Amino acid sequence: MQATLKILIVASAYGVDFVQKQGHAAVLPLAAGAGADGLEVRRELCTGSDAEIALQLASLKDAMGAHGLQAVYSAPESLFRQNGNLDLALLTARLHEATILGAATLKLQMHDYAGGVDTTALQHALSQSAVTLLLENGQQKTGSRISEFSSFFSSCAAHSPVIPVAMTFDIGNWSWAGEDAVTAAQVLASHVRYIHCKDVRGSGMRRFAVAPGEGSIDWRACLARLPGDAPRAIEYPLPADPAAQIHHARQLRSAPASHSHGASTCR
Template identity: 40%
Template sequence: MTDAVDVVIVASAFGMDAVRTHGHLKWAGASKAAGATGFEVRRELFADEADAAPQALRALGEQIAELGLWSVYSTPASLYTTDGKLDADALRVSIEEAIALGARFVKLQLGGFGSVAKAAVIADYLRCAEVRLVVENGQLAQGGSLTQFIGLFDALKREGHADLLGMTFDIGNWAWRDVAPLDAAGPLAAHVEYIHCKTTVGEGARRFPAAPAPDDAQFAAVLDKLPRHVPRGIEFPFDANRIDADAAHYVAWLAAA
């Protein structure tokens, strides 16, 4: 029998409107009750910009920690601009906010990475930060390309900072780029430090995140290809009519999958 892994519930799994209306703390409590070990705070789901102020983040982080959970701080900001330059301001702000929250990970989108990582600059920003930077494959062509991610980690190694940051491997997001997640898992597995778990239903503009089926062989194969010890985040929507039961069911299932 394999050891259970940490399971994180992403705030959006409870419904974006529900999080904006009731705040993150309510759903962090629901995550703890469901058996999760971590909770992902989503900056875009703050009801007000004041929620991202240092004192507000610090208070939220302390309350999450009091529940016995560790946190991920997710921001929609991109590490690189559309023309391939490092967005140092976005990186700095994201790190500062994540530190205020007390997060274990700060997660950004990759954005328009081209060929130069500016690893030394990123390293300077991270030097005194007790938070791990991870970048996620997104749904858009820019920031969701397998070639881009391979290029990023090659560039970091070339620039002398091979382990500077990690990857959030979003299994479902590859569908928006018509990439089989198993094909992406092979070349990227060594860099994966956090997994967003979901599949998709529908096509094109009508594609939506969904819970993996218990007998989804492809999903199971992807998990087998990725590191077993890294946290797994639930990023698919729970059934609004049975949120607590749904959350508990999927936490237990994903921890043992």
């Protein structure tokens, strides 16, 4: 385990309804109290217009700083439009919001990836921001398979200069895609800079996220194959008891890891 390993908590772990009604600021003392290093702010849990959300993010930046927490900014949209083209307008807008929040990273989805990408346009868009783009394996039919991520990152690596985009590896989401999480970890490890940690119980429409060790995924084997310095995030329902929350954060921090594959993008 790396001494610098960071643990984050995804805001939705405290309950979607709670965060939507009370705001992200309400969970900051909980995350800090659990010993987390940061919070993943979820755009879909913010309310109001784009302008109102921007004001919320600016206020949240100061509040997170006061609690000593770092930020990851997550938006539910995809980098791609339904026709497979890059959604450059959305990317630019979300990168700007991440900057307002003070987040070093922006997490988007890969839905509607059609097997190709305009690397020149993507490189130009990313060069306008200091925020690092992380693409997550999701739960939809496209942009969720090992082969799709391998294809995408190969295209980015072939571009000159190499496009600075990396991956959010969601251990549990591979179940929705019918992929083996351990195999995915082995194949995609070199691209991973952030890890969503959750186990999965059930199948089909009755599949849901649970704490590591309470489901069917060998999450420890995944972590053992992923970069040892990649920040890990709790993305499953946390118990209300503060002592239990501390236990979950400590468990995740102490789980085995591979050797470091590069510098953390969470700062």
